[in-house]
Amino acid sequence: MLSFINEHLQLIYLIVLMVFVGIELIGHVPSVLHTPLMSGANAIHGVVIIGSIIVMGEATHTISLVLGFLAVVLGTLNVVGGFVVTDRMLEMFKKKK
Numbered sequence: 001m002l003s004f005i006n007e008h009l010q011l012i013y014l015i016v017l018m019v020f021v022g023i024e025l026i027g028h029v030p031s032v033l034h035t036p037l038m039s040g041a042n043a044i045h046g047v048v049i050i051g052s053i054i055v056m057g058e059a060t061h062t063i064s065l066v067l068g069f070l071a072v073v074l075g076t077l078n079v080v081g082g083f084v085v086t087d088r089m090l091e092m093f094k095k096k097k
């Protein structure tokens with residue numbers, strides 16, 4: 001396990017840095033812009049779904065197949081959630097009868 005960490009130390013540093021930068025960026029987005037930006041970002045997860053389907057198609061190990069399936073399920077939930085949030089947001093701007 002220690003050799004794995006040593007081999008991938010730069011990647012681990014990069015991931016930790018990305019997490020902190022992402023938290024800072026999202027924390028400074030005004031509330032008015034948060035919902036449209038997040039719903040749009042969630043809709044982009046269609047790319048994740050396509051990629052995970054490709055991974056599942058070329059899977060040689062069971063763990064690759066399971067992780068690909070999990071990525072498809074979670075990506076689909078994120079896409080659907082993004083469209084639901086966008087729909088709710090657009091409903092707020094419609095005139096009431």
